[in-house]
Amino acid sequence: QVQxxxxxxxxxxxxxxxxLSCEAxxxxxxxxxxxxxxxxxxxxxxxxxxxxxxxxxYADAVKGRFTISRDNAKNMAYLQMNSLKPEDTAVYYCNAxxxxxxxxxxxxxxxxxxxSS
Numbered sequence: 238q239v240q241x242x243x244x245x246x247x248x249x250x251x252x253x254x255x256x257l258s259c260e261a262x263x264x265x266x267x268x269x270x271x272x273x274x275x276x277x278x279x280x281x282x283x284x285x286x287x288x289x290x291x292x293x294x295y296a297d298a299v300k301g302r303f304t305i306s307r308d309n310a311k312n313m314a315y316l317q318m319n320s321l322k323p324e325d326t327a328v329y330y331c332n333a334x335x336x337x338x339x340x341x342x343x344x345x346x347x348x349x350x351x352x353s354s
Contacts, residue, residue: 239263239343241331246348253321257348259314259331267309269335273316275327275350282330286316299325321352 245257259271270289276282286295286305293305304317314331328347335341 239266239269239333239341241333241343241345243329243331243345243348246329246350248351248353249321250354251322251352253352254317254319255321255350257316257318257329257331257350259316259345261312261314261333265335266312266333269333269341271305271307271314272332272334273305273314274330274332275325276330276347277324277327280327285329288314318350321350323352326350326352 240262242260243257245255247255249255270287272287273285274282275285284296285299286293286303288305288307295303302318302320305315307314316329318325328349330347331345333343
């Protein structure tokens with residue numbers, strides 16, 4: 238079992254930066270792929286970025302602006318968001334996923350990011 242808590246959201250002007258954090262409790266954090274999703278009002282939840290043991294991947298909309306990272310020793314994952322745009326406004330969710338005898342998937346409660354002048 239893994240519990241995830243996101244933090245770091247808020248209101249920021251276009252062009253600004255935010256760093257989201259995802260704190261995990263539970264065991265075997267390093268075994269999980271960590272994903273950041275977002276959901277804007279009236280839209281489907283979309284994958285923004287993921288990080289596994291050896292690589293990262295990003296949605297085209299955020300490539301070059303967002304950076305995902307993790308610190309397994311601290312059970313933490315991060316999403317550094319730079320050059321924010323109004324279309325980045327959404328609730329951002331942290332997701333931890335791995336295959337055991339079944340697919341294990343855990344979600345945080347989300348953190349609101351609003352990009353507006």
